[in-house]
Amino acid sequence: MSLVEVEEANPVMASAPIAPYNSSPLGNSSSPNASRESLKMEPLADVAMLPGEERVIDKDIIYICPFNAAVKGKVFITNYRLYFKNTDSEMPVTLDVPLGVISRVEKMGGASSRGENSYGLEITCKQLFAFLSQEKYEENGWNVYEAMEEYRRQGVPNSEWRVTFINKNYELCDTYPTILVVPYKATDEDLKRVATFRSRCRIPVLSWFHKENHAVIMRCSQPLVGMSGKRNKDDERYLDLIREANGTTKLTIYDARPNVNAVANKATGGGYEGDDAYQNAELVFLDIHNIHVMRESLKKLKDIVYPNVEESHWLSSLESTHWLEHIKLVLSGAIQVADKVSSGSSVVVHCSDGWDRTAQLTSLAMLMLDSYYRTLRGFQVLLEKEWIGFGHKFASRIGHGDKNHADQDRSPIFVQFIDCVWQMTKQFPTAFEFNERLLVVILDHLYSCRFGTFLYNCESARESNNVRAKTVSLWSSVNSDTSLYINPFYTPESSRVLYPVASMRHLELWVTYYIRWNPRIQHQQQSPVEQRYKELLVLRDQYLKKLEELQLSDSAPSSTHLTNSSTPNAATPNQRITHLQTPF
Amino acid sequence: EKHPDLLPGEVEFCSANPILKYTQDDLSQRGVFGTLFCTNFRVTFISDEKPQEKTDKTFKNKLYGENDIPLMCVDHIYGVYDEKRKLITGGLVKNKYPSKMIIHCKDLRVFQFSLTFSKEEDAKKVICLTSGIKCLCMYFVSAEMQWKQETVMFDSPEDWTQEMKRTKANCRLVTENENFELSQRYFLQLLLAVECLINVTNPKLSIVLTVNSTFTLTSIFFSFFFRMINAVAHNHLYSVKTEDLSESLPNIQDIQQSYNKFKQFFLIENSTDFWLSDVKWFSSLESSGWLDIIRQCLQKAVEVVECLEKDNTNVLITEEEGTDLCCVISSLAQIMLDPYYRTLMGFQSLVQKEWVAGCHAFLDRCNHLHQKDKEYHSPVFLLFLECVWQLVHQHSPAFQFSETYLTVLSDSVHVPVFSTFLFNSSHHRESVMKAESPLAQSGPLSCPTVWDWSVQFDSKAQNFFFNPLYLEKVKHDRAVRKPHKPKHQRNLSLPSSAFKTPPKKGFFKDETDSLKKMLRVKRLSRWRGSPDAPAATTREFFESWQHRPLDYHGLLLPCLDGPAVHIWMQRYLRWIPEVYILGGGSVAVMTKLMELLSQVQDLKRVLEQRDSSQAAKLDHRPYFQHRLLSFDSSGRLSSSFPFAYTCYRSFKPIIPTGLMQSLMVTDSLASQEDEASSVVSFV
Numbered sequence A: 001m002s003l004v005e006v007e008e009a010n011p012v013m014a015s016a017p018i019a020p021y022n023s024s025p026l027g028n029s030s031s032p033n034a035s036r037e038s039l040k041m042e043p044l045a046d047v048a049m050l051p052g053e054e055r056v057i058d059k060d061i062i063y064i065c066p067f068n069a070a071v072k073g074k075v076f077i078t079n080y081r082l083y084f085k086n087t088d089s090e091m092p093v094t095l096d097v098p099l100g101v102i103s104r105v106e107k108m109g110g111a112s113s114r115g116e117n118s119y120g121l122e123i124t125c126k127q128l129f130a131f132l133s134q135e136k137y138e139e140n141g142w143n144v145y146e147a148m149e150e151y152r153r154q155g156v157p158n159s160e161w162r163v164t165f166i167n168k169n170y171e172l173c174d175t176y177p178t179i180l181v182v183p184y185k186a187t188d189e190d191l192k193r194v195a196t197f198r199s200r201c202r203i204p205v206l207s208w209f210h211k212e213n214h215a216v217i218m219r220c221s222q223p224l225v226g227m228s229g230k231r232n233k234d235d236e237r238y239l240d241l242i243r244e245a246n247g248t249t250k251l252t253i254y255d256a257r258p259n260v261n262a263v264a265n266k267a268t269g270g271g272y273e274g275d276d277a278y279q280n281a282e283l284v285f286l287d288i289h290n291i292h293v294m295r296e297s298l299k300k301l302k303d304i305v306y307p308n309v310e311e312s313h314w315l316s317s318l319e320s321t322h323w324l325e326h327i328k329l330v331l332s333g334a335i336q337v338a339d340k341v342s343s344g345s346s347v348v349v350h351c352s353d354g355w356d357r358t359a360q361l362t363s364l365a366m367l368m369l370d371s372y373y374r375t376l377r378g379f380q381v382l383l384e385k386e387w388i389g390f391g392h393k394f395a396s397r398i399g400h401g402d403k404n405h406a407d408q409d410r411s412p413i414f415v416q417f418i419d420c421v422w423q424m425t426k427q428f429p430t431a432f433e434f435n436e437r438l439l440v441v442i443l444d445h446l447y448s449c450r451f452g453t454f455l456y457n458c459e460s461a462r463e464s465n466n467v468r469a470k471t472v473s474l475w476s477s478v479n480s481d482t483s484l485y486i487n488p489f490y491t492p493e494s495s496r497v498l499y500p501v502a503s504m505r506h507l508e509l510w511v512t513y514y515i516r517w518n519p520r521i522q523h524q525q526q527s528p529v530e531q532r533y534k535e536l537l538v539l540r541d542q543y544l545k546k547l548e549e550l551q552l553s554d555s556a557p558s559s560t561h562l563t564n565s566s567t568p569n570a571a572t573p574n575q576r577i578t579h580l581q582t583p584f
Numbered sequence B: 001e002k003h004p005d006l007l008p009g010e011v012e013f014c015s016a017n018p019i020l021k022y023t024q025d026d027l028s029q030r031g032v033f034g035t036l037f038c039t040n041f042r043v044t045f046i047s048d049e050k051p052q053e054k055t056d057k058t059f060k061n062k063l064y065g066e067n068d069i070p071l072m073c074v075d076h077i078y079g080v081y082d083e084k085r086k087l088i089t090g091g092l093v094k095n096k097y098p099s100k101m102i103i104h105c106k107d108l109r110v111f112q113f114s115l116t117f118s119k120e121e122d123a124k125k126v127i128c129l130t131s132g133i134k135c136l137c138m139y140f141v142s143a144e145m146q147w148k149q150e151t152v153m154f155d156s157p158e159d160w161t162q163e164m165k166r167t168k169a170n171c172r173l174v175t176e177n178e179n180f181e182l183s184q185r186y187f188l189q190l191l192l193a194v195e196c197l198i199n200v201t202n203p204k205l206s207i208v209l210t211v212n213s214t215f216t217l218t219s220i221f222f223s224f225f226f227r228m229i230n231a232v233a234h235n236h237l238y239s240v241k242t243e244d245l246s247e248s249l250p251n252i253q254d255i256q257q258s259y260n261k262f263k264q265f266f267l268i269e270n271s272t273d274f275w276l277s278d279v280k281w282f283s284s285l286e287s288s289g290w291l292d293i294i295r296q297c298l299q300k301a302v303e304v305v306e307c308l309e310k311d312n313t314n315v316l317i318t319e320e321e322g323t324d325l326c327c328v329i330s331s332l333a334q335i336m337l338d339p340y341y342r343t344l345m346g347f348q349s350l351v352q353k354e355w356v357a358g359c360h361a362f363l364d365r366c367n368h369l370h371q372k373d374k375e376y377h378s379p380v381f382l383l384f385l386e387c388v389w390q391l392v393h394q395h396s397p398a399f400q401f402s403e404t405y406l407t408v409l410s411d412s413v414h415v416p417v418f419s420t421f422l423f424n425s426s427h428h429r430e431s432v433m434k435a436e437s438p439l440a441q442s443g444p445l446s447c448p449t450v451w452d453w454s455v456q457f458d459s460k461a462q463n464f465f466f467n468p469l470y471l472e473k474v475k476h477d478r479a480v481r482k483p484h485k486p487k488h489q490r491n492l493s494l495p496s497s498a499f500k501t502p503p504k505k506g507f508f509k510d511e512t513d514s515l516k517k518m519l520r521v522k523r524l525s526r527w528r529g530s531p532d533a534p535a536a537t538t539r540e541f542f543e544s545w546q547h548r549p550l551d552y553h554g555l556l557l558p559c560l561d562g563p564a565v566h567i568w569m570q571r572y573l574r575w576i577p578e579v580y581i582l583g584g585g586s587v588a589v590m591t592k593l594m595e596l597l598s599q600v601q602d603l604k605r606v607l608e609q610r611d612s613s614q615a616a617k618l619d620h621r622p623y624f625q626h627r628l629l630s631f632d633s634s635g636r637l638s639s640s641f642p643f644a645y646t647c648y649r650s651f652k653p654i655i656p657t658g659l660m661q662s663l664m665v666t667d668s669l670a671s672q673e674d675e676a677s678s679v680v681s682f683v
Helices: A036-040 A116-125 A147-154 A188-195 A233-245 A259-268 A291-305 A314-321 A323-342 A357-369 A376-389 A394-399 A413-427 A436-448 A459-464 A474-480 A528-553 A557-562 A573-581 B120-132 B157-167 B219-233 B252-264 B271-279 B281-288 B290-309 B325-337 B344-356 B380-394 B403-412 B426-434 B459-465 B509-526 B533-547 B569-573 B586-610 B612-617
Strands: A002-006 A055-064 A070-078 A081-086 A094-098 A102-107 A161-164 A180-183 A205-209 A216-220 A251-255 A281-285 A347-350 B012-022 B031-039 B042-047 B068-070 B074-081 B084-088 B100-105 B110-114 B171-174 B190-193 B208-212 B240-244 B314-319 B493-495
Touching: A147 A205, A147 A376, A180 A233, A188 A233, A205 A357, A216 A233, A216 A323, A216 A357, A233 A251, A251 A323, A291 A314, A291 A323, A291 A413, A314 A323, A314 B281, A323 A347, A323 A357, A323 A413, A347 A357, A357 A376, A357 A413, A376 A436, A376 A474, A394 A413, A394 A436, A413 A436, A436 A474, A528 B586, B012 B042, B012 B120, B031 B110, B031 B120, B074 B120, B100 B120, B240 B290, B252 B281, B252 B290, B252 B380, B271 B281, B281 B290, B290 B314, B290 B325, B290 B380, B290 B533, B314 B325, B325 B344, B325 B380, B344 B380, B380 B403, B403 B459, B403 B569
Parallel strands: A216 A347, A251 A281, A251 A347, B208 B314, B208 B493, B240 B314
Antiparallel strands: A002 A102, A055 A070, A070 A081, A081 A094, A161 A180, A180 A205, A205 A216, B012 B031, B012 B110, B031 B042, B042 B068, B074 B084, B074 B100, B100 B110, B171 B190
């Protein structure tokens, strides 16, 4: 007998019959749009396999569903997933779990039960399916992000900021991307000297440029101050160049860590920018805890929602996980960064190594400041740039292709970031072009290994493993059918800064992600407002079409401007109406 | 000099000037100077500054504005004496003169006035009157009576007959209590379950009876009562389950205590308080127990529904008075079962039937007279509205009314203009209204019911009472429609109660005992297994309901899992500027929906003008009838719309303070390095 535990951040444990939404989180075996009825009709036969997917094992087993009783059925293990379908009874139970999602396989019972199952799993887990996948999409998602293009969109390079290719062979910093933006006045030699004083050579580089006030968000790792309180003139001068670039009087350095941790880091050679060394800078600690605290917090969260949702003391249990409090801290940190930048001051953000909390803060602040990142395309660019490009250690944090379950390097930092984004979309339901489904799909494929997007720790590793050529990008799949991920209420407002309210009064548990597998928690495929809105959109188009026909039958040649009216366009409906009414 | 615009019948008592009103959303303790007036209806603050341009709010209460506090709405008044604050009660101001006055309102607004600039005498007078007034003032507001015809008032036998027809109930109306001879606590009609000549074609008769459990009944009343029970229990095919709410639900004092704790979390005086209370927010909420009481009530209502729906058992719910939790549970069960009560008119009729005609003691429970005796106060009606809100929140398309409607209704309880919430019983109401009032020149008093919404809101504002997501039932063509029988009879609540001081107490003891015995036997026979069992079967009942496709016009059950029970954000957070989401919240989505709806309606009109025959062919979905909400197009709305939408704050974000107190992770993990093998290069 074996127990399969799914990665805690992605608790797609099982799908009981009444929660069809869960039965196929990855949308493989059935259309994600399928209604309750059509899912029940799903044939008992084979699973629709992905191109490149091969069956390894199929066997009759008994699955012990945590919500119902044990169910008899057949299990298939392919090189991508574990699939279970019950053979008897009228209650369909299916289980469809990509192997990448499985965090642990436990053997239960006596020694005699050493089954092939667990062997099969272990064997297949070692190979990343993304490399075997032969899925084909029209668009190549790897082309979504081009660093130069993105910097040019921001208005860089310019007289204050230049692009440097010093890292084109990953010689300056092996966890940074090849293209970096630095102060115009800093030479490549300066950069090399600064790199000696920053942990893992992650020097301060530009993340985002404010077109109007020319303030910037810089990201880096901690300075190597150490116990002795070392100073580095080059680093000091470099930070001053950043300050000077737009005439900021005092550069603000946001250290994401709690003060005590920053101090403790001195013992291992790290530290923070001291007052006397950096006189034109002010240092603010944002009190966000480390990856281990976050891992434990999510583990606690899992304990209160699985297998049963804690009922009588739900709120205090939720509080005791501290998950939402961590979310609150991350969000309020990002609000402070965004606020500073929009008031015209440049900021530098770092934590210890500058790839976990730093990525959370810079990307959330950019999401608040720049409406481009709130579009479907822009959000992909944001992830590619701030997370994938700048070396968030996906492989270590998620543990792909890694046997060690209790690995100290694992932590749901990216999940936490997506949760923060979700909280923002909740508070501003019209400000984002993408919907909740995109966020869920991103998290599902963070673990699934079906796409190459979240594989490896940094660009240099991706390059040496030829990820772009050998795997498919998640964005190829997403952009092949964008209608699934579009928020119908989206209203573009280009110059608007979004400040979410980082209060526990507004933060809520993302039930449709963390507890979506629980059949007792109600799920609505679509919110009633969304459904109503879409119906009305359809109706409007019908009416427009009717009107057009009427006008054609009038054979008035002046009415040609109505010809494209059948395409829904939520952005400019007002204009169209005024157009329409003029002929009458 | 400025004076408030008085309502007809309103009298100005006194005023104090200058008074500084602190603007709540500002830490800098700034404020506005003005005059504080006290009338027989309200306390009102009139600013010295010129009113801002933006005074034409769409959603404006005609009776009181944002700087008015109806006296009945005052919850507590505190005086601040050198940093210490004390509760001011009963019009007594201690010898010392407070420098600041803080008023907590029952609709959760908080006002802070600095008294240091005005004459001591004047200010004292204002405080005295504000905290001491015990009279209920009623005005002769001319109501347009536009709603009254539609809301069934249940004050005449005809209304009851009509309702029985609607629900196809097999009951007989008795009018023996017409002159309150049987019971003063009950109104003129009692329904008597007919000596059930069992109707074979329609055998399923479900009735919820609400009865008190003290059984101190007068002789005539008792005989009726006994016959009624017999009729339901014995002559009927189906058994009765008795449910004593005083055994299984918290009593009214528990409810009061819990709400008192709960509301404190929303009476926020400044930003520091706000962020301090943010730290332990969830556990604070839980410790008040308020959400749990809501859950328990909904749970009980689901159990009642289960009996009616699944077991075909009639339910007799009892309670000491029969006018508190009985009202809550029976009305909730009816909302879950009968889509009529989810329409605005149906809901208002339900409140009339179960609460007003059902003799909920509004006067005592709401403490309109500011009595010190705490025993009788309890926000039972609010508890009911809270439960309804949970249903509305979970199944929005099933309800014709919006959460704004519920919020306004909860506020209206504290506006002393409406007869609806002023009395303890119909008898009480009649005796007061019939009595010649010195104020009324001639004839009996007439005052509007709360359902005359035009007294408070103009028709544009009333549009906000309607839920734009409501899915009206699609009417089928006659040819298609099958002559189907209703699945079962809707429950009728049978109000019945007793004298508190019966003239011949104990005289009918024997009968009472036998009745008790009978009820007990019934109860035992119906109880399945252990006391925990009902919850488990109810859970099953819920799950089997959840399996079926959701029909907004059928049975509706709430999900009661921990994460599914929410806080009524609109009601509780509407005055707290720290939580306003500028340009966000559900208002943002509603605005979009309304824009589109008006476009579609415009298009339809154009089409109809062009070709009426064409338009007729077009799809007539019922939601076309929806009223358009008019949102102010100027500027962005905050999430607290339509209540407090003047946002003084600029675009500056609110940055939480006191973050570290919240998260003292003492775990050793917190001090660990991120990377276990932290090798620092170039040391």
